[in-house]
Amino acid sequence: MKKISIRHVLLLTVVGLTLGAVFVVSSVYSTTATTMFNQLGMSDMLQDMATVSDRLSTYVGRVREVASAVAGDIEAEENFNAESFAQSVRFYTGNTEDISALILVDEYGTPIMGLPGAQFKETCNLPALDWYRQAMDAEIGETVLSRPHVQNLYPNSYPWVVSVLRKVRYNQDGEQNIGILMVDMRLEPLEEICRSVELGSSGCPYILSQDDEIIFHPDQKLLALELISEESIRTEEEDGADENTMVLSQDIAGTDWRLVGTVTAEDIAKNSSEFNSRMTGIVVCLAILVTAVAVWLSMQIVRPLTQMQTNMQRIERNLDDNRISLPEEGFAEYAALSHSYNVMLHKIRGLMKETVDRQEQLRRMEIGALQEQINPHFLYNTLDSIVRVMETGRTPEAIEMVQALGRLFRLSINNGDYFLTVEQEMDYARSYLTIQQVRYKKKFRYELHMDEEIRGALCPKIILQPLIENSIKHGMSEMPGCTLIVRAAQDEQGHRILFTVEDDGLGIPPEELSRLQEMLRDDSNAIVKKSRYGIGLRNTNRRIHLLYGEEYGLTIESEVEERTCVTITLPKRLP
Amino acid sequence: MRHHHVAKALALTLLCLLLVPGCEQGDEPVQVALILSGASGHYWENIVEGAQTAAERMDIPLRCYMPDEEKEIRLEDLPAQAARDGADALVVASQGQQELLDALEGIGLPLIAVGTQIEGAEAAVLNDDAKMGQSAAQALAASLAEGDGVLLLADSAEYRETDLRETSLRENLAAKGVTVRGRFFSGDNREWAYRQTLQQLYLWPDLDAIVAFSAKATVGAAQAAQYLDRDIPIVGTDIVTELIACIEDGSVDATIVRNSFGMGYLGVERAAGALRGEQIPEVQTLSSVAVTRDNLFTPEIEKIVFPYDE
Numbered sequence: 001m002k003k004i005s006i007r008h009v010l011l012l013t014v015v016g017l018t019l020g021a022v023f024v025v026s027s028v029y030s031t032t033a034t035t036m037f038n039q040l041g042m043s044d045m046l047q048d049m050a051t052v053s054d055r056l057s058t059y060v061g062r063v064r065e066v067a068s069a070v071a072g073d074i075e076a077e078e079n080f081n082a083e084s085f086a087q088s089v090r091f092y093t094g095n096t097e098d099i100s101a102l103i104l105v106d107e108y109g110t111p112i113m114g115l116p117g118a119q120f121k122e123t124c125n126l127p128a129l130d131w132y133r134q135a136m137d138a139e140i141g142e143t144v145l146s147r148p149h150v151q152n153l154y155p156n157s158y159p160w161v162v163s164v165l166r167k168v169r170y171n172q173d174g175e176q177n178i179g180i181l182m183v184d185m186r187l188e189p190l191e192e193i194c195r196s197v198e199l200g201s202s203g204c205p206y207i208l209s210q211d212d213e214i215i216f217h218p219d220q221k222l223l224a225l226e227l228i229s230e231e232s233i234r235t236e237e238e239d240g241a242d243e244n245t246m247v248l249s250q251d252i253a254g255t256d257w258r259l260v261g262t263v264t265a266e267d268i269a270k271n272s273s274e275f276n277s278r279m280t281g282i283v284v285c286l287a288i289l290v291t292a293v294a295v296w297l298s299m300q301i302v303r304p305l306t307q308m309q310t311n312m313q314r315i316e317r318n319l320d321d322n323r324i325s326l327p328e329e330g331f332a333e334y335a336a337l338s339h340s341y342n343v344m345l346h347k348i349r350g351l352m353k354e355t356v357d358r359q360e361q362l363r364r365m366e367i368g369a370l371q372e373q374i375n376p377h378f379l380y381n382t383l384d385s386i387v388r389v390m391e392t393g394r395t396p397e398a399i400e401m402v403q404a405l406g407r408l409f410r411l412s413i414n415n416g417d418y419f420l421t422v423e424q425e426m427d428y429a430r431s432y433l434t435i436q437q438v439r440y441k442k443k444f445r446y447e448l449h450m451d452e453e454i455r456g457a458l459c460p461k462i463i464l465q466p467l468i469e470n471s472i473k474h475g476m477s478e479m480p481g482c483t484l485i486v487r488a489a490q491d492e493q494g495h496r497i498l499f500t501v502e503d504d505g506l507g508i509p510p511e512e513l514s515r516l517q518e519m520l521r522d523d524s525n526a527i528v529k530k531s532r533y534g535i536g537l538r539n540t541n542r543r544i545h546l547l548y549g550e551e552y553g554l555t556i557e558s559e560v561e562e563r564t565c566v567t568i569t570l571p572k573r574l575p
Numbered sequence: 576m577r578h579h580h581v582a583k584a585l586a587l588t589l590l591c592l593l594l595v596p597g598c599e600q601g602d603e604p605v606q607v608a609l610i611l612s613g614a615s616g617h618y619w620e621n622i623v624e625g626a627q628t629a630a631e632r633m634d635i636p637l638r639c640y641m642p643d644e645e646k647e648i649r650l651e652d653l654p655a656q657a658a659r660d661g662a663d664a665l666v667v668a669s670q671g672q673q674e675l676l677d678a679l680e681g682i683g684l685p686l687i688a689v690g691t692q693i694e695g696a697e698a699a700v701l702n703d704d705a706k707m708g709q710s711a712a713q714a715l716a717a718s719l720a721e722g723d724g725v726l727l728l729a730d731s732a733e734y735r736e737t738d739l740r741e742t743s744l745r746e747n748l749a750a751k752g753v754t755v756r757g758r759f760f761s762g763d764n765r766e767w768a769y770r771q772t773l774q775q776l777y778l779w780p781d782l783d784a785i786v787a788f789s790a791k792a793t794v795g796a797a798q799a800a801q802y803l804d805r806d807i808p809i810v811g812t813d814i815v816t817e818l819i820a821c822i823e824d825g826s827v828d829a830t831i832v833r834n835s836f837g838m839g840y841l842g843v844e845r846a847a848g849a850l851r852g853e854q855i856p857e858v859q860t861l862s863s864v865a866v867t868r869d870n871l872f873t874p875e876i877e878k879i880v881f882p883y884d885e
Contacts, residue, residue, distance in 0.1 A: 123823045150881045224878030225837045
């Protein structure tokens with residue numbers, strides 16, 4: 001299984017947690033804000049509609065008031081004439097440009113008086129118009145609003161107007177007549193009022209009459225020329241027909257008109273959409289920022305680790321190059337880790353050096369042991385002894401010696417193996433003693449004892465011979481009739497092999513003994529050189545130390561003219 | 576060093592992203608050029624107005640190009656000029672002038688023909704000229720009898736749609752046994768039409784009707800007839816304020832009003848559609864309407880004849 005890296009864990013954790021939190025917070029915030037913005041947007045639009053409706057109502061109301069006031073004057077005058085009419089009109093209209101014409105016509109549509117004039121075009125035929133007839137049919141004092149139309153009263157003037165008509169009684173030349181007071185209200189201000197607000201992307205609101213006839217529509221020219229379909233005009237009855245569009249309607253007070261506006265869901269959500277896009281922008285920026293910081297942070301943390309890993313690999317390849325170590329720098333934790341590693345590295349290098357040294361010593365010991373075993377003096381002396389024995393006709397003894405010498409050599413070679421079994425080692429000791437006994441003319445006796453349990457256990461070869469040689473040379477050669485006992489046994493636990501070489505010869509003087517014992521504890525050359533017992537003991541002890549450690553090795557006990565006993569302790573190892 | 580580059584790149588990306596919400600994202604805005612072969616007159620002005628209304632509604636930048644003798648701006652130079660100004664599509668309202676057709680070749684921009692068909696145009700918004708000729712003949716039908724003669728004041732000998740209209744007029748009149756006695760070219764010029772009408776009425780006192788193919792020519796013809804106190808049926812084309820007065824006072828019997836506003840409007844709409852890769856109608860013919868004294872102030876005609884914004 002592929003192992004996940006610290007860097008990825010760090011990145012995923014930091015980025016995941018931060019972004020998760022940001023997304024949750026922004027979603028909640030965005031949802032709340034969207035609802036709020038939508039409510040505000042809707043409320044704004046309704047407010048705009050109400051404002052426009054009020055302004056339209058005020059505009060129409062003002063014209064109606066003028067019509068009402070002038071009609072009042074007309075009806076109040078006993079003999080209404082052009083002069084009083086002009087005075088009345090000027091008084092009530094002032095300088096307003098909203099009124100295009102104010103005319104009094106008789107019941108046949110003939111102008112009686114009016115502003116800007118009472119002289120109409122010949123082609124003007126008011127009774128032919130539906131809205132005029134509607135006003136004629138109305139009660140006295142009732143006001144009728146015409147549909148928007150082109151005013152066709154005066155030459156070369158064709159303004160679009162809505163006529164406010166009021167049936168009046170007027171007295172002229174002593175007669176009471178019925179007529180129509182017609183106030184032509186310009187359509188342009190109505191348009192301006194409607195166009196003063198933008199109702200979403202669909203444009204400004206429009207005015208419909210009670211019969212859904214268009215009084216004003218921003219695209220009325222396009223509608224008239226059929227460039228856009230009349231289906232685009234919606235009424236509130238159609239509200240809900242298209243779930244994406246909402247029809248807002250507001251009655252215009254004082255008229256039978258109503259203000260209608262269509263808004264789409266997008267219009268209402270415009271502000272919230274803007275907010276949400278900005279929010280998204282901020283979240284994206286944050287995400288990038290967080291990712292960048294996480295990448296940077298992970299780099300800061302992981303880079304020293306990677307560097308450390310590279311250095312360790314280099315060290316691994318060049319373990320014995322003491323110049324290479326980990327730089328103890330950067331964060332405190334890294335510095336401490338590097339320091340510990342360097343300490344460990346130092347120890348490993350020390351141990352390695354020790355091992356190498358030990359191997360080297362062992363090798364030298366082996367060479368020494370080999371040199372000792374094939375000591376030319378020993379060989380010459382042995383061969384001399386054999387010659388002497390043969391000269392004296394003791395052939396069986398000579399044969400025995402030659403055989404012993406042969407065994408000695410065979411075991412010392414032992415196919416190049418460093419270890420012998422205890423049995424072989426004892427055999428070696430026996431062969432050596434056989435030869436030495438002949439050489440020393442049987443001045444001593446010897447005994448060999450071996451525990452059967454350790455017969456096959458392994459021991460370094462030729463560890464007994466130096467001890468036996470010492471014993472013969474220093475303990476028994478000057479004191480005939482001594483006995484040398486060589487034992488091979490195991491301890492009570494059966495974990496160790498104990499070789500003992502014991503003689504009842506001269507013994508070792510106390511000073512010499514203590515020096516030897518000291519030498520065996522610390523087998524440095526300085527001490528060894530002062531001992532006449534010499535190199536044999538030290539080398540054997542040293543070999544055992546190198547092979548098995550300091551807890552194994554040689555011990556020596558001695559009493560002057562009583563006994564000397566050298567013990568070798570080895571771990572019990574089976575092949 | 577590498578980390579510095581990474582840091583710089585990150586900083587730059589962040590900066591860009593922070594600026595993004597402030598920038599309006601969207602398609603590259605397209606620009607449409609309207610090339611007109613005429614400059615003054617009801618027909619051309621309405622085309623321009625219609626085109627501008629469409630451009631405004633669709634939020635498309637629109638530039639208008641028209642020849643100007645005083646400034647030595649020639650018609651044949653207009654397509655190249657529009658292309659240099661960065662137009663993405665051309666709306667060409669012409670009367671089939673050859674020099675313009677030559678100049679349009681090799682421009683390589685989507686082309687919408689308005690008024691007169693142009694070979695290679697993506698779409699065309701045309702006037703029903705044949706129907707106009709027929710309507711003019713019908714408007715005169717009540718006043719004419721077999722063997723009567725009609726004076727025709729045409730626009731220009733070069734204009735292809737005038738030919739169509741004239742052919743249709745002649746055919747429809749011929750069906751009633753009426754002939755076109757004379758045809759003269761007065762363009763959209765009241766003065767020329769006035770003089771030519773005066774001259775022809777002197778020369779042929781027995782002329783029974785006049786048909787004019789432009790608004791101002793109609794007014795000129797009516798004024799000439801009034802001057803000579805001749806009560807002669809006149810049928811005109813398009814509408815101007817003086818012509819409304821003529822219709823009102825009966826000096827002009829009828830005028831056949833083209834939907835030139837619609838042509839300009841639809842021309843730009845088609846151009847925008849073509850640029851968006853939409854499927855657009857190849858040819859659309861807009862019908863004309865006959866305006867008479869009787870229907871002038873009806874709600875339907877009022878909306879066409881009297882602009883709201885004038």
